[in-house]
Amino acid sequence: MHPRPARPRSAAAGAETARVPxxxxxxxxxxxxxxLLPIAAMALRVDWxxxxxxxxxxxxxxxxxxxxxxxxxxxxxxxxxxxxxxxxLARTSFRGQQLVRSxxxxxxxxxxxxxxxxxxxxxxxxxxxxxTLGTLGIDIAFSTTAVVMAQTxxxxxxxxxxxxxxxxxxxxxxxxxxATLGADRWTVLRRITxxxxxxALVSGAVLSFARxxxxxxxxxxxxGSLEGTTRTLPLEVYLQRETDPDAxxxxxxxxxxxxxxxxxxxxRVRPLGALRAAPGGSARxxxxxxxxx
Amino acid sequence: xxxxxxxxxxGVAACGTDGPDAARPVPNDASDGSITVFAAASLTAPxxxxxxxxxxxYPGSQVTLNFAGxxxxxxxxxxxxxxxxxxxxxxxxxxKVAEADLLADEPVAFATNTLQLAVPxxxxxGITSLEDAARPGVKVVVCAERVPCGALAARLQAAADVDxxxxxxxxxxxxxxxxxxxxxxxxxxxxxxxxRTAGAxxxxxxxxxxxxxxxxxxIAALADSASPATAQEFVEFASGPVGRAVLGAAxxxxx
Numbered sequence: 001m002h003p004r005p006a007r008p009r010s011a012a013a014g015a016e017t018a019r020v021p022x023x024x025x026x027x028x029x030x031x032x033x034x035x036l037l038p039i040a041a042m043a044l045r046v047d048w049x050x051x052x053x054x055x056x057x058x059x060x061x062x063x064x065x066x067x068x069x070x071x072x073x074x075x076x077x078x079x080x081x082x083x084x085x086x087x088x089l090a091r092t093s094f095r096g097q098q099l100v101r102s103x104x105x106x107x108x109x110x111x112x113x114x115x116x117x118x119x120x121x122x123x124x125x126x127x128x129x130x131x132t133l134g135t136l137g138i139d140i141a142f143s144t145t146a147v148v149m150a151q152t153x154x155x156x157x158x159x160x161x162x163x164x165x166x167x168x169x170x171x172x173x174x175x176x177x178x179a180t181l182g183a184d185r186w187t188v189l190r191r192i193t194x195x196x197x198x199x200a201l202v203s204g205a206v207l208s209f210a211r212x213x214x215x216x217x218x219x220x221x222x223x224g225s226l227e228g229t230t231r232t233l234p235l236e237v238y239l240q241r242e243t244d245p246d247a248x249x250x251x252x253x254x255x256x257x258x259x260x261x262x263x264x265x266x267x268r269v270r271p272l273g274a275l276r277a278a279p280g281g282s283a284r285x286x287x288x289x290x291x292x293x
Numbered sequence: 294x295x296x297x298x299x300x301x302x303x304g305v306a307a308c309g310t311d312g313p314d315a316a317r318p319v320p321n322d323a324s325d326g327s328i329t330v331f332a333a334a335s336l337t338a339p340x341x342x343x344x345x346x347x348x349x350x351y352p353g354s355q356v357t358l359n360f361a362g363x364x365x366x367x368x369x370x371x372x373x374x375x376x377x378x379x380x381x382x383x384x385x386x387x388x389k390v391a392e393a394d395l396l397a398d399e400p401v402a403f404a405t406n407t408l409q410l411a412v413p414x415x416x417x418x419g420i421t422s423l424e425d426a427a428r429p430g431v432k433v434v435v436c437a438e439r440v441p442c443g444a445l446a447a448r449l450q451a452a453a454d455v456d457x458x459x460x461x462x463x464x465x466x467x468x469x470x471x472x473x474x475x476x477x478x479x480x481x482x483x484x485x486x487x488x489r490t491a492g493a494x495x496x497x498x499x500x501x502x503x504x505x506x507x508x509x510x511x512i513a514a515l516a517d518s519a520s521p522a523t524a525q526e527f528v529e530f531a532s533g534p535v536g537r538a539v540l541g542a543a544x545x546x547x548x
Contacts, residue, residue, distance in 0.1 A: 126476040141477050142432065142460035224434065224461030224472065231462075239464045242364045243439040 039256060046253055047246045054250040062228045063236035064254070070144060070232060071212040074151035078208040081152075082159035083201070087189070089160070090167035101164075108157040115153055116221025123149065124222070146223035147230050151212035158211050159204040166200030167193070203266040210262040214255065326354035326523045329375060331366045333382035333510070334467065335406065335486055339543040340380065340531075346539070347530050354523050362465055363441065370395055370515070377518035378527050380510065382406070383441040387511040397521060400511035402548035403532035404540045406484045407507055408442075408449050410498040411473045411491065418479035423455050423500050426480045434472045434481040437462040442469075445506050446482045452505035457482075470495070484508070486544040509548060 047054070054060070089101055107115055124130045125141050133140070140146045174196065178188045194201070216234040223230040225239065233255060241248040332340045337360045344356035359376070361369070363386035370376060371393050379396075380403070381387040387400045412420050418431050426433045435457060436443030443462065450457055460478065463469045470487050472478040474494040488497035512531055514524040530536055537547060 120475055120477065124475060124477055142434075220464075220468065221471070224477075225437070225463055225468075226459065226461050235464070239437055239439060241368075242362070242464060245368070 042249060042252060042256070045249050047250065050246060051250050051253075054244075054247045055254055057247070059227055059231075059236060060233075060247070060251055063231055063233045063251075066144070066147075066228060066231065067213055067233040070147045070151055071209050073148045074155055074212040075205055075209040077148065077152045078156050078159045078212075079201070079205055082156055082204070082208075083163065083194075085156075086160045086163035086167060087193075090164045091172070104160055105157045107154050108161070112154060112215065112217025113221050114217075116150060116218035119146075119150060119153060119218060119222045142224045142226065142230060144223075144229055147219050147232060150218035150222050151215045154215050154218055155208035155211040158207040159201075162200050162204035162207065163197060166197040170196045199269045203269040206262050206266045206269070210259055210266075213258060213262075325520050326351065327357070328354070328377035328518070328520050328523045328527060329357045329359060330378040330380065330527065331359050331361075331370065331374070331376045332378075332380040333363045333366070333386075334360050334465075335382050335484060336360065336380055336510070338490060339539045339545070343531055343536060343539050346535055347527055350530070350535075351523070351526060354526075356527065375517065375519075376515055377520060377524040378512065378514055380512040380531065382508065382510055384509055384511055385441065387513065390513075390515075395516055397514040397516045397518060397524070398528075400513035401528060401532045402509050403512045403536060404510040405507050405546035405548055406486055406510065406544075407503040407546065408445060408482050408500060409485045409488050409503065410480050410500060411470060411483045411488050411495040412480045412498060413473060413476050414494060414496055416496060417476075420480050420498060422498070423449075423453050423457075423502075426482075427455050427457050429458075432460045432477070432479045433457050434461045434463060434469050434478040435459045436466055436469055436482070437464060440464060441508065442466040442482075442484065445508050449482070449500065449502060449506035453500065453502040484544075489544040507546070510545070 055064075085104065089097065089104070110118075121127050122129055123133070123140055123146070125134060125139070130141075140149070170193075174192050175188050178192045179185075183191065213232075214234060215232070216238065219225075219230065219232060220235060220238075225231045225235045231239070233251060237248050237251045237255070240251060330340065330344065340358060340360075344358055347356055348354055359366070359369075363382045366379065366381070367386045367389045370379060370390055379387070379390055381390075381400075384400075390396060391400070410420060410423060410426055412418070418425070418428075420426055420431065425431065435446045438444055438447050442465075446457075461472065463472070466483050466487055469478075469481040470483050470491055473481040473483070474491055480498075485497065485503075488495060512528050514521060514528050518524040541547070
């Protein structure tokens with residue numbers, strides 16, 4: 001239909017695409033459409049005149065606020081727990097480390113509902129720890145705490161994964177130099193290691209937040225669904241779909257927008273980290289590189 | 294490149310559909326006795342048995358079953374899913390399908406269902422009545438009022454003059470039952486038939502006023518059916534004596 005764009009206009013880009021067979025590009029475009037079309041189709045279904053009333057209803061607002069509150073808490077927990085986990089995995093070596101690394105990443109590949117069942121059998125009222133917690137007077141069944149736990153469980157691997165990768169990429173050279181100059185372990189960690197991987201930490205935290213925000217299966221199984229207490233935005237969408245599909249679509253679009261923003265932030269931060277790590281790359285001590293996954 | 298891309302996209306699209314003419318036999322073709330029945334999830338056990346009995350009673354017929362929540366099924370039907378019979382767990386869902394002009398005939402009421410309190414088999418909170426479930430400190434779970442089982446639960450509470458303070462309002466009755474079987478909740482309002490299905494994991498506690506909140510299940514043949522005769526026969530079979538017996542055994546009441 002359209003004439004081909006004039007060649008000189010994108011000489012640099014042309015030089016790059018010339019290396020890839022055209023059918024590869026065609027398949028890639030189809031794959032891209034496969035991801036984008038459903039999002040576009042959903043946006044087309046939004047009842048725009050009613051959009052604002054739909055997303056600002058009391059139940060929608062309660063769900064959105066709860067989602068933001070719990071996801072932020074879960075992200076904070078992921079950082080507090082995940083940074084030490086990534087450090088231990090990247091900077092120490094112990095027997096069975098490979099196995100531990102795989103197990104830590106398990107929530108990433110588990111169906112969320114399975115995660116919910118696992119949490120239920122651990123922290124539920126009849127779970128492994130639940131009865132002990134119960135005698136201590138701690139009851140997390142149907143509480144916002146249960147939501148945060150479900151979100152942390154599924155989001156933690158994102159933070160550990162991105163941070164551990166960054167730690168291995170920057171290597172231990174600067175840390176070794178710092179140590180020879182008399183810095184103790186805590187100073188090395190605080191003044192050298194963490195600043196080096198800060199971009200990866202930020203992008204990992206952002207991804208964890210996104211995962212926590214989208215958590216559905218584990219929350220539904222483990223925490224229940226009560227407005228203002230445990231009914232997060234995805235659960236509200238699920239419930240609205242039963243009665244008012246228009247509202248469900250409108251709320252879904254909000255989640256899509258948040259996801260797009262989050263992915264955007266994570267991508268803006270990540271290349272920075274790669275650039276900063278690059279100069280050290282040539283002088284990386286042996287061993288730091290060899291065990292890259 | 295754009296032309297090549299269009300060809301690929303069209304190719305993919307062509308693979309996705311069977312073509313409008315090929316798959317479906319001419320309407321009113323009585324020789325093809327295969328039908329697809331969309332039925333509410335709560336009908337899973339009785340309709341699976343009923344389909345077997347129907348195929349035995351009508352040689353040459355073949356019944357494919359699709360179970361899901363009634364509102365999910367309404368969604369699928371209004372998006373054009375091919376089906377011959379729709380059996381809903383509530384009259385509102387059937388009304389939506391009727392509004393969309395998808396019914397071949399008036400729906401027939403073929404079963405009823407009422408609510409019961411399900412408690413874990415050891416009944417940790419010692420619940421014997423709906424009033425007990427309303428005691429402070431009792432973790433009771435119900436369906437959200439926006440879904441049919443929740444609307445019914447609200448009617449029941451009004452009739453019994455009891456105000457439950459639920460710790461969770463689930464989107465589906467199976468989620469309510471799950472909270473009870475796992476012991477997370479002390480009690481949940483579910484259908485009588487759900488208590489039967491759950492077996493030994495839960496105990497059902499009858500509610501005096503259950504009769505004032507009755508859910509009616511309607512069934513109807515669909516307008517787009519490729520085998521309208523078989524579809525009609527299945528509707529009559531399910532609402533007739535055989536259907537009544539099978540559904541009664543599963544705990545459903547007569548309409």
